[in-house]
Every structure is written in structure tokens, then in C-alpha cells.
Amino acid sequence: MRHAVKFILNSLSQLIVLPFVILTRLEQYLLPRNTEVLFNLCTNIVALFPGVPGVFLRRAFYTLSLDKCSLHCHIGFGTIISHRCTIIHKHAYIGNYALIGNAELGEYCLIGSRVSILSGEALHELDEDGMWTPFSSDLLKKVTIAKNVWIGEGAIVSADIGESCMIGSGSVVSSPIKPNIMVAGNPARFVKHLAPANPSESKGSSDSKGDGHAVTS
The missing domain is CATH 2.160.10.10 (Hexapeptide repeat proteins)
Incomplete structure (x- = not known):
């Protein structure tokens, strides 16, 4: 049960941060190599999400945006x-x-x-x-x-x-x-x-x- 709840929360968190992920992916594929201006903007934003929800949201963002x-x-x-x-x-x-x-x-x-x-x-x-x-x-x-x-x-x-x-x-x-x-x-x-x-x-x-x-x- 615990694993199912965690899976659902992780999936919901990935949906919530998807706009940030799309921005970073567009930057990665459309702008010159190693450009990370939008990526760094998003990392500064997700860093400030508080509490347990913040842990889920940061993890969700980085699972979709890091190598x-x-x-x-x-x-x-x-x-x-x-x-x-x-x-x-x-x-x-x-x-x-x-x-x-x-x-x-x-x-x-x-x-x-x-x-x-x-x-x-x-x-x-x-x-x-x-x-x-x-x-x-x-x-x-x-x-x-x-x-x-x-x-x-x-x-x-x-x-x-x-x-x-x-x-x-x-x-x-x-x-x-x-x-x-x-x-x-x-x-x-x-x-x-x-x-x-x-x-x-x-x-x-x-x-x-x-x-x-x-x-x-």
C-alpha cells in the first residue's frame, strides 16, 4: 500500500512540474549546447518548495530534467x-x-x-x-x-x-x-x-x- 501511495504521489508531482520540465527541454534542444539559463531559473524555483510536498516536487523535476x-x-x-x-x-x-x-x-x-x-x-x-x-x-x-x-x-x-x-x-x-x-x-x-x-x-x-x-x- 505504501509503495502504491508513493507511486501516485510521484506521478502527480511529475505532472505538476511538467511546465518547468518542458521549458528546460526546449532550451536543451533549441538553444546552443550547454545553455542552462532556463534550467537554472527552474532549479531556483523548485528549491523553494517547502515541506514534504517540496521533496516530492524537487525529486519529480530532477528525474525528468537531469541526465x-x-x-x-x-x-x-x-x-x-x-x-x-x-x-x-x-x-x-x-x-x-x-x-x-x-x-x-x-x-x-x-x-x-x-x-x-x-x-x-x-x-x-x-x-x-x-x-x-x-x-x-x-x-x-x-x-x-x-x-x-x-x-x-x-x-x-x-x-x-x-x-x-x-x-x-x-x-x-x-x-x-x-x-x-x-x-x-x-x-x-x-x-x-x-x-x-x-x-x-x-x-x-x-x-x-x-x-x-x-x-x-
Whole structure:
């Protein structure tokens, strides 16, 4: 019953946001490549839909306008996804007021509130006169957040993150992160290895927390 109700609500939400989707598709097919003016207008509007209805409407809009977006994800209030080439896999969770550039978000990843995922590191270049060039879509790089990654609130990410990592709140990630580790700080530095609890061990065992160790200075 629950799945049937959710299916109906998702379908109704897609009908409601259809005018926005049509605008973005017309822009995509009729205007020059990588034009996203109308797309960004619509993303700013749907970001402000409040409450549970807003979650359904944002998800509905992005499932119909992004390259790929699962109906089984959560996109929080105030969150803006700035490029339609973004990919969101099932059970991804994005908190409130996040800014997502050109990214691929893996299954079961948790993106905290106010996290910024940039479209790479070199979005502007110095020209021959020493002036910074304006934004160019040719400089976009897809940042991949692998499966089961937890990114803490306020972190800034411009590089790939491996599977099952934890990124501390407020961290700045500018170089790729290997799987199964925790990093924190600015710039982000190794804190400890992460490993799932051993099912054969009791819940009260201190060893069930993993075999990681903190880095000491």
C-alpha cells in the first residue's frame, strides 16, 4: 500500500512540474549546447518548495530534467543542482541548502546541509592579459561521489571521493579521496580507516568500531 501511495504521489508531482520540465527541454534542444539559463531559473524555483510536498516536487523535476535521477532519493529545501548533466543514484540523500555542480552521487550517499560540490577545480583560467576568464562549460569536470559516502555539513568538495568514506564537517576536499577512510580539515587530511562492524562480534565490543586509528601530530 505504501509503495502504491508513493507511486501516485510521484506521478502527480511529475505532472505538476511538467511546465518547468518542458521549458528546460526546449532550451536543451533549441538553444546552443550547454545553455542552462532556463534550467537554472527552474532549479531556483523548485528549491523553494517547502515541506514534504517540496521533496516530492524537487525529486519529480530532477528525474525528468537531469541526465539521470532516481525517484528513490531525497533533495532538501534550498538545494540547487546547477547542471543537467548531474547524476543521482537511488537512496542518495541531499540535505538543505546544498549546492551541487556537475556531479555523480552514488547509492546511499549522505550529503549534509550547506555542502558545496564543485564542478572540478579549474572553472576559470588566466588569459594572456592576466585576467580571469568567465565561466565556460568546456571547463566542467564531473566529480564522482561513490556509494555510501557521508559528507558532513558545510564541506566543500572539488575532487572524487571513494566508496564508504566520511568527510568531516567544514572540510575542503581538493584532491581525490581513497575508499574507506575518514578525512577532515582544510585541506582535508587523513583521520582514520573505516571498516564495517564484524557481525560475529557483540554490539558491546569496542572492536566493532573498526580497526582505524587516529592520526597524531
